[in-house]
Amino acid sequence: MDSSEIPPSDLREEQPPAPASLPLPAAFLEFLGDNGLDPALYSKADTIPRYIRLKPGTESSVVTEIESELKCDLVKVSWLPDFYAIPPEIQIAGSKAYQQGKIYGIDAASGAAILALDVQPGDHVLDLCTAPGAKLCMLADMLGSTGSLTGVDVAKHRLAACRTMLQKYSLGDRSRLFVADGTLFSILPVNSNLGSMEAFVGIEDNGSIFSEWTSKRSWKDRQKSKKAKAAGSPHLPSTSEPELIYYGKDSGLIGLQKRYVLHPSTDAAACTSGYDKVLVDAECTHDGSIKHIQKFEFWGWKTLDRRVLNVERTGNLLHLQLGLLTNGFKLLKTGGSLVYSTCSLTVAQNENVVQQFLSKYPSAELLKIDPADSWPCRSGDIQKTLRFDPAASQTSGLFVAKFVKL
Template sequence: MSADDRQRREPAASPAELAAALARYRPLFGDVVDDWDGFIDALARPLATCIWSHPGRIDGARLAGLLEEQGVPAAPVPWLASTPGTALLLPPAFKPGQHWWYCAGLAHAQEAVSQLPPLLMDLAPGQRVLDLCAAPGGKTAQIALALGNRGTVLANDFAPERIAALQGNLDRLGVVNVSTTWADGGNYPAAAGPFDRILVDAPCSSEGTLRRNLSLVRKIGPERSQRMASRQRALLRKAVQLCRPGGRIVYSTCTFAPEENELVVADILAEQDGRLRLMPAPVSSRLPGLVSGPGVTRWQGRTLPEELAHCLRVWPHANDTGGFFIAVLEKGADARGLPQPEALALRLEPDDAAWCTGVAEHYGLPEPVEAAYRIQRQSRRGLHLAAADHAPPAAPAPQGSGVFFHRTNVRPPKLTTAGAQLLGATATRQVLDLDAPAERDAHLRRETLTPTPAQRAACHPGQVIVRHRGWPLGVAVLHRSGDLESLFPRKWSGCTAGG
């Protein structure tokens, strides 16, 4: 059941119920944060929807313009100005997946506070990055795009069905510098390291998401938090091992519980005995305008080292968001590092180069596919494209690398929707523009259309890339009759614009 379905079916929690469920945090008010009533009131209010624009496909002002055409008010989030795209706040009930621009990979929906951790990772192109708990991948995509969609990001998760959702988002956003892996992050193979940056966006009791999922109010409590804490410590401990000396780890949760936040960080700092440093989160330089609070240093009789105040807490009533916790850690330059990993061997079959030449010729691409991408056959189904310099390790074996772009096990072989969206903006042949909104939406509903002779004048019968106002939507077959058969997938990364 989705969070939206849950919200419709379950009775909303009242402020009194919220206050009772969260009463154990009351002693923090007046110490690290103020305004208990404001905190409870904020949690009882619905949360604005937040999306970010894909920096490689559309700028924020243009995306806001598309929303304005639909009569949807969109306001930029000022403290997210350094995110690769532009973060826009939309009304709470707004469903991005129902809109064509989402299906075309021009934007991604991600709660505003959830966008913070990658912004504190000090990311730069060329870094090798691990996202240890990555699904469904909003932060992975932010990291990947902050690296310029080049180089090597590993995105790991423990839940196979969540890796499928993660891959769906990466396909829709045309992210080509990520390999996904399926492993218990607490036991992640050391053979994969070392990494310059690691994100541990840990599984947690999710109290900070109560505004989206009020039924959680009946599940949270100290026992649940204690249970999560041992897994969180194992994840953070592993991240320290996998990080290169001098590298950075960001640990984050969306919960208020100190047991899952400062106490986890304090335990790992103590274990590392000076080889790991908690850094002050660079809020004023990276997140100007964000109202944040310090980490908790006294909790239920335990006093933590004062440096734990360097952790960052975002309380829901401070910026009208969900709740979040972030710790930025640096591994000592003289700490022990791991040897460089063995690289995964590239798999290709003799015909594969010809498939790529065929795609480039059919669609009149300005340069050969292999000039810009690493091409790989990951299964009998067909070919994947990854960034030319993407270098996944041999272990753990990736579930997938880059995007699946060309299906070769069908007759005739076909460009996939992800392939069309990735390559279609620069295609010069076999491109058919569906600029009328009704035609665009019919294509997304997988309907067969009859374009005008003028629309199809530049195409001959066969496969075509369909575009809307220059943005590629996917693939269709133009029949000799003049009918255009949509090949838009029935399931496409949470998109329902096709009905």
């Protein structure tokens, strides 16, 4: 679809809102109103397809097999390689193709955010809010047998789901996963061309060397998490100590001293030895995700009120989003690029965050996302940023901005 077909938001406001097909509760309509969002965005909720991505390397004959198994057509997404649309009511979890790790569910707009990052062979990639991991899997797919992938999330149980995904899809060899606060995380990629690293390789040091990853935890680790649990929140790790819950056999860690891998970096070190690409798919109110909103029909609209619309939570979110974007940018090497995305459609969580960030960091510059010329999205309120409106794009709503570190 040509982005010029989609009217700018100020024109849309003059149209009477189309009735939403979902029974949106008054509090949510008020939230939309407060944020200048048209309820018509949700009017085609029931027709937005589900999307699946065929794992690269999977034979194309699988498409016909999946079609006969799921009893529906797989419609190729013309603007996104390896993506197919299926009717929204189709569940893929019971299918053989899913169980055998040939397909995974990921929204098309999420796929676009990953393509925007333009991952290149050999890149060191950081995914700062990684769980439950659909974008992480696609990033691992893009890297193939080169580079490295680091996933970070503050919620350990959600990060464990990422580990399961990476293992199921055989995508974890070059990956590592940290439970950590993304606003403070400061571990750089293991960079095999760092001269100083040689001094650390293969030195026996009473178990402080990374050996092959095993799901069995050491006595020391078990004691540590017991202490953390006793101290309070099970989800918030001690901020100074990120917890590594998985690393693959080609992640570059095996044989290295833990203190070499886990030591915090300085901003200056990140400029030379930081990540080539960073994704900040920030925590948000999820108001653009039709499927997320639909879930509250089942959980009860009161839960939506408490979890999504709570004013105090939203205020804290804005602070968190800016913190995540800022720290992700700090961990980027000079010349590297960062994609910031949220599945909120509010200006506060998107353009305003971008604006505040740009005003604080003159070394950050917005980049045009070239492939977007053929995507069903429109420009955000700041030039070069993108918005996938659910009804118009037939995807889950998403805001995407790309920066380069000068």
